[in-house]
Amino acid sequence: MNKKLGLFGKVFRFIDRKIVVPITRFLMRIARWFSNSNKTLETWLSRSNTLLFISLFLAILIFIVIDQKMTLFTNASAEVLKDREINAIYNEEAYVIEGLPEKVDVTLMGSRSDLFIAKQSTAKVTVDLTGLKPGTHKVNIEYAAPSGSIDYSVNPSVANVNIYRKVSESKTVTADLLNQDSLDSKLVIEDVSPSVDTVVIKGTDDENAINSLKKVATVKALVDVESLTLNDAGNINVKNIPLKAYDKDGNILNVEIVPEKISVDLEVASPSKVVPIKVIPKGEIENGKAISSINTGQYSNIVVYGKQSVLDNLQNVPVTIDVDKLNSNKDYKVELKKPKGIKSMSLTNITVSIILGEASYRDIDNINVDVRNLDDKYTVQGTSEDDTKVTVNVKGVESVIKALTNEDIKAYIDLKNYKPGQYEVPVKVEGTDTRVQYLSKKTKVKISVVEK
Numbered sequence: 001m002n003k004k005l006g007l008f009g010k011v012f013r014f015i016d017r018k019i020v021v022p023i024t025r026f027l028m029r030i031a032r033w034f035s036n037s038n039k040t041l042e043t044w045l046s047r048s049n050t051l052l053f054i055s056l057f058l059a060i061l062i063f064i065v066i067d068q069k070m071t072l073f074t075n076a077s078a079e080v081l082k083d084r085e086i087n088a089i090y091n092e093e094a095y096v097i098e099g100l101p102e103k104v105d106v107t108l109m110g111s112r113s114d115l116f117i118a119k120q121s122t123a124k125v126t127v128d129l130t131g132l133k134p135g136t137h138k139v140n141i142e143y144a145a146p147s148g149s150i151d152y153s154v155n156p157s158v159a160n161v162n163i164y165r166k167v168s169e170s171k172t173v174t175a176d177l178l179n180q181d182s183l184d185s186k187l188v189i190e191d192v193s194p195s196v197d198t199v200v201i202k203g204t205d206d207e208n209a210i211n212s213l214k215k216v217a218t219v220k221a222l223v224d225v226e227s228l229t230l231n232d233a234g235n236i237n238v239k240n241i242p243l244k245a246y247d248k249d250g251n252i253l254n255v256e257i258v259p260e261k262i263s264v265d266l267e268v269a270s271p272s273k274v275v276p277i278k279v280i281p282k283g284e285i286e287n288g289k290a291i292s293s294i295n296t297g298q299y300s301n302i303v304v305y306g307k308q309s310v311l312d313n314l315q316n317v318p319v320t321i322d323v324d325k326l327n328s329n330k331d332y333k334v335e336l337k338k339p340k341g342i343k344s345m346s347l348t349n350i351t352v353s354i355i356l357g358e359a360s361y362r363d364i365d366n367i368n369v370d371v372r373n374l375d376d377k378y379t380v381q382g383t384s385e386d387d388t389k390v391t392v393n394v395k396g397v398e399s400v401i402k403a404l405t406n407e408d409i410k411a412y413i414d415l416k417n418y419k420p421g422q423y424e425v426p427v428k429v430e431g432t433d434t435r436v437q438y439l440s441k442k443t444k445v446k447i448s449v450v451e452k
Contacts, residue, residue, distance in 0.1 A: 074305045074307035079115050080296075081106040090129035090163075096204045098211065099161040100127060101359065106143050109151040121146040124357065125154065134163045152268050171201050171219045175264050179226035185344035186305045187230060201245060202256035211255050217248040219257060225266050233270040239263045271308040274301050277336075278316040279352055280434050283324025284316035285359075291323070291435040292357035294303065296350050302336070303346035310341035317345070321352055330354050357397040365391045367409050369427060369445055373416035378449050385423070387445035392429055396436040408432045411440055415449065422448045
């Protein structure tokens with residue numbers, strides 16, 4: 001109390017010197033200014049009691065304000081420190097710890113001034129496991145309060161921990177790519193090579209442990225393509241890629257990995273190929289008419305980008321147009337769809353012009369019937385020679401169908417999912433010239449599927 005009264009005395013003298021006296025002087029100046037017109041005010045202000053009362057009033061007012069602030073600052077209060085990490089004290093080279101909560105909340109209780117200091121401190125939440133042997137233990141979670149006048153509670157305040165002996169083993173490293181869709185559509189990553197083949201993983205081999213080494217299925221370096229700047233083909237080395245251990249279900253395991261980070265070499269390429277645009281008419285053109293020509297203007301070929309393995313098997317980019325009941329020449333504006341595995345194309349749409357002419361018909365004999373999609377365990381036998389060859393009727397303008405040969409036409413049966421037995425199977429026909437309509441005169445053939 002004596003210290004508080006001494007403090008208020010100093011405050012009062014400071015206020016009297018810095019505030020009351022200047023205000024009094026200011027009022028005296030005002031009084032002199034009004035001296036010629038208002039003698040009553042001058043008389044009132046000139047009284048010593050008046051100045052005393054004004055000074056006393058201001059001092060009391062300031063005292064009340066400061067006292068309220070001091071009371072507010074010294075009153076007991078509470079603060080909650082959310083999500084504080086736990087610092088476990090133990091021999092990290094010899095043991096593995098499981099069961100500690102990831103974070104805790106700490107409630108602090110004390111004066112506002114002490115709480116303010118406590119919030120600015122770097123005091124830690126700790127669990128001391130020194131001297132504990134492998135097994136299950138109930139331990140207290142403590143907070144290193146920066147001031148003895150602070151009371152605290154930790155939630156949770158206790159934990160059941162499992163202590164295991166630490167072992168180590170080697171594990172093969174693989175690398176995967178994330179966010180490949182963000183890569184320039186003309187680029188592909190052909191190869192991903194980690195800088196090391198194997199790493200050491202450390203933990204417990206106890207099968208009951210959540211993060212047992214026996215549960216580690218793979219160790220991966222995940223390269224986020226979105227974070228890289230890849231504009232051209234070439235080789236790039238990506239450093240400081242963190243390693244993660246996963247179980248068979250893809251869950252991350254909390255095991256120690258040495259080293260924690262590696263570098264990864266990426267081989268970036270831009271494979272491309274020029275292929276023709278193949279226009280495929282669908283539907284029945286009106287009787288008496290056939291397609292004389294299909295014109296795609298200056299865009300008969302297209303450049304496609306993708307993995308080399310996809311490009312090697314790609315022969316053309318198909319475009320389907322509907323010619324059902326067409327009876328006159330027509331232009332089609334069509335959008336090009338990327339074939340499966342193709343990332344980019346030099347064109348997105350073209351205009352296809354269909355020119356019609358007078359239809360003619362022709363039969364082409366002795367077209368062999370091929371077998372497609374039959375399981376390798378089986379083979380096919382025709383029940384008669386008539387079921388191994390068909391006659392195909394072609395419809396088109398005379399100049400087109402006249403040039404067709406047997407090599408231009410393929411007849412086949414699709415035997416996907418067929419098992420041994422006898423069947424009557426539909427015959428399908430296709431040809432190299434899409435201006436022509438192909439129809440097998442024999443719509444079905446009899447065959448036998450037998451084991452080899």
